[in-house]
Amino acid sequence: MRALLAEGLKIDWATMPTYNTVMAVAAGAGLLLVAGFGRRLTDAGAVLHAEGYSLAFGVLGLILTATGLHMTLTWPLAAGGFPFDNVIFGEPALAFGVMLLFAALFLWKRGMALAEAPDRVEYVRRLAGPLSVFVLGMGLACFGIAAAGVKYKLFAAPPEEPISGEFADYPMIEAVFISGLYFVVGLGAVLLPFALRRWNVVLVRVIWVCWSLTGLAFLLFGALNYFTHIGLIVNTM
Template identity: 70%
Template structure:
């Protein structure tokens, strides 16, 4: 017996977690890159370039995340939890990137030229680490919900990802795993500021680097898979 083709009213299903994923991935990679540069060669950091990069990514994530967070539900066709899973973390990360861009542009050069630049950065980032810790814990909660409710599975009509439609736990574990990686780095961030340890810096760099690369590549792939899903379900 033939199954009825899936038809989606895309006027009720706006989706742009493609650009959000690419921007979030790039943001994580750049945070790791800046951290390594500051640790090893602070005098050589071109703060204006980092400020511009953080500013661009911050605008992308703040605007898309804010719209997704405040438009409830954004995806009225069946995915209202995307507002929480994608919108709110993107908004939080975007605002943090904008704040970092502003500070780097205004104070970055003077801070890195100081006798103890790392001490200056730790004191500056200390109050913000409370929010970063909270976002890290939120990532753990999102990961638990993703596995517990088997979220993130693509329908069969979506190219590539849809091949695993009959095995929803595969994509649930994959995406939830990325949130766990981000959460680990965020939870360790206040530790890195309070008691600097080389192993802590390395763990943060590895988990954020892996998550950033995965989000970047997965978001780029989704430009194909999401376009294919739209074409296959327009009716």
Template identity: 70%
Template sequence: MSPVDLAHEQGLKIDWAKMPTYNTVMALAAGAGLLLVVYLGATLLRGRPFVAEGWALAFGVNGLILFLTGLHMTLTWPLAGQGFPFDNIIFGEPSLVFGVLMLAAAFFLWKRGVGILTEDPDGPPRTDRLSYLTRLMAPVSVLIVGIGLGCFGIAAAGWKYTLFAAPPEEPISGHFADHPMLEATFISGLYVLVGLGAVLLPLALRSPRSVLPKVIGVCWTLAGLAFLLFGALNYFTHIGLIVNTQ
């Protein structure tokens, strides 16, 4: 019996001491991270100047949040032990991977970012900036494709098992408890967008002047905005869920 069914029949009660929940801040950081990646990519493709240290700080802050929360959720099995152990895979592992990638990018931007778009003795020649960046990102794109395929798997599981359906006790989202496919489709659709951008990345690196970077940008912008706003909304809905199920 699903958590939603239990909520309908007997009212959902949760021992929150045994089920820590912080995918609110994870959604915020993931959404902000996706938007930052798109913005930086557009900046580099258009040859605009930028303050590398500022981008390093932005990537580092979001990356640290995702790394710490994703690592804890991934290694603590099951973190949500009262009927939601799949959250470890759905939220923990992608956040961990994204967090590590952002921390790596932050370190690179801090150490070498100044030479990307400015004349620097230690950086690549100005005429070879884009080629240098595509070659730089090619090896790590293997992992990005892998987690992108994983996002497709998460989306498929969300649709098949309606994993994202909110119980009636949750404010706003709980009003759609009788239509579990609605929220399942919304969240699964976001994972599809993230996964699509990820699997297209190697092709975009081979043809950076093609339409592919724009397609990736659209996918990650839509997903980033949705995760950011949904995470912010969940600060209210999750607090309400805790109050209503203590």
């Protein structure tokens, strides 16, 4: 086995920084928390612990902003290949991270006012309306990433990567899986401005499902990648 690995793929990891593991976990947790926050927001009988969400959004926003900004501005981040990762992972992470940071700041400063508002939905609807234009744009960007992932068969792991590498001969499997996640995240983002405009309950529920399912998928996939990426590093050193 060691002999086979010795003849296989070799990567200069000094030129291939890889940290989309923590980015995926943070993005997944962020989507889950945004969906959960929205659900509690619409439940008039639920107590809204704004400070707790502020802390959570702040932690995740800091991770995503720092890693996303570095990946976005360092071109290419991975000099050994995959420069498209800057666009696919870096820019969406940066956008989501900054939004989480500002949400954290708002909840820390004005969370009590939101929690005690006579109509919390109307409060957030008017507050988030302008920002939803950018959310819409990033949703369309996610559609573009999803289309590129399928067209160019991106995201496929090399044979040297544990678990994911078992599908190296079938690159469309992982391409469709990851592209599907981006598409569903984008669908929720594109629907948000329309849901906020008149607070369409059906659209709000669709968004909640989109971000809950993709959040869980990104969280679990990112956690799994801690094993698969470590294995890839060991097998290609």
